Amino acid sequence: MDKRFFWLALGSFAVGTEGYMIGGLLPTLAAAMHVSTALAGQLVTAFALVYAVSSPLLTTLTARMERRKLLFGSLLLLTVGNVLCGFASSYGLMMTGRIVAALGAGLFSPGAVAVASTLAPAEKRGRAVSIVVAGQTVSLILGVPFGMWVALTFDWRTTFWIVGGVALLAAVAIRLLFPQVAPGAAIGIRERLSYLKKPELLSALLITLAWATGIFALFTYVSELFSGYGAGGRTISMVLSLSGIASFIGVRTGGLAADRIGPNRAIPLALTLLTAALILMSALYGFAGRPGILAMAVAAMALFGFSGYMFNPAQQHRLIGLSGPSSGIVLSLQSSVLYVGSALGASAGGAVVRFATVGEIGYFAGAMTALSLVLFAVSLRLERRMKRRAAVTGQAHAADESGAAG
DSSP states (O other), X not given: OOTTHHHHHHHHHHHXXXXXXXXXXXXXXXXXXXXXXXXXXXXXXXXXXXXXXXXXXXXXXXXXXXXXXXXXXHHHHHHHHHHHHHHOOSHHXXXXXXXXXXXXXXXXXHXXXXXXXXXXXXXXXXXXXXXXXXXXXXXXIIXXXXXXXXXXXTOHHHHHHHHHHHHHHHHHHHHHHSOOOOXXXXXXXXXXXXXXXXXXXXXXXXXXXXXXXXXXXXXXXXXXXXXXXXXXXHHHHHHHHXXXXXXXXXXXXXXXXXXXXXXXXXXXXXXXXXXXXXXXXXXXXTTTTSTTHHHHHHHHHHHHHHHHHHHHHHHHHHHHHHHGGGHHHHHHXXXXXXXXXXXXXXXXXXXXXXXXXXXXXXXXXXXXXXXXXXXXXXXXXXXXXXXXXXXXXXXXXXXXXXXXXX
């Protein structure tokens, strides 16, 4: 495999760490910016919402731009955004940095996948793309807990500067080591959005929206939640690391389950386990401080990581089956919907923390993932109806051809 793909994966690692690490830093940032934890959580909302909206728009606007230049420029934006966050002395400047970083991340992610699939031989294209995507998965395991450890050991600003340095290193390496890559065929916004008119695809994407809202409602405020269980900063860092490892196992398991038992069985299994884990984390909160409760909450968090990320590859597998040759467009919509859900989750989670208690957040998140199970049942019915209609149409077409031949 081409070693240059490592630099694309490193860029994805920076994007993933940038997007996820705020959950571990939230109480520290809130204190530094002199705002409430709920308001600090809107830094996650802003990043996710800007990513979701800008990614398809900027990808369309830059469709004719040479790909190496695009990747280089997008990582520079990510670098600038992190530097701004690192120097921020006010909430407004921190928010500006997050928005700039989100613009860079939204441009880089689809561009990196496209470049990997272009440069790799046809028989190794899947492996090349998986290496790039793995960068974000590894950020869950290493980047997020490492960011929190750095903040505890040195300063929260150092975390942003390190992420900015990683993004800059990847940008320079891509600029020096990669050849010029011609842009692919341009796909307009109207064409992308036209796929939302298909009920079976829209319903499937709504499952992703509810799932993402649930998991990010909790993950954004995970530090405050576990502080309520009596965990200190370093313990929370270990919890995040364990959850990241479980997430990696979940991603692998989800892909394997989708191949072995099919996505239509893997998806409800993952969502059921996830809902149970989320509800359990809130149910245990009322017993915080008693022997063994923190260990049980950590186990529930590991189950959260495993089942939450078991869903994603199975859902992508199903979307590819539903969309056929248009899977690239539909998967890009899936990415945008995921970030919209991330924004909604962070915002709704902030409302729960503000108007109720952080201990209730698992109940809200569990309700959202339970809703995704209901949406899955609806989507499954629509999928079966679509297949029956396609079968009838195919039989009628075959009959017409037979009659014409006769």
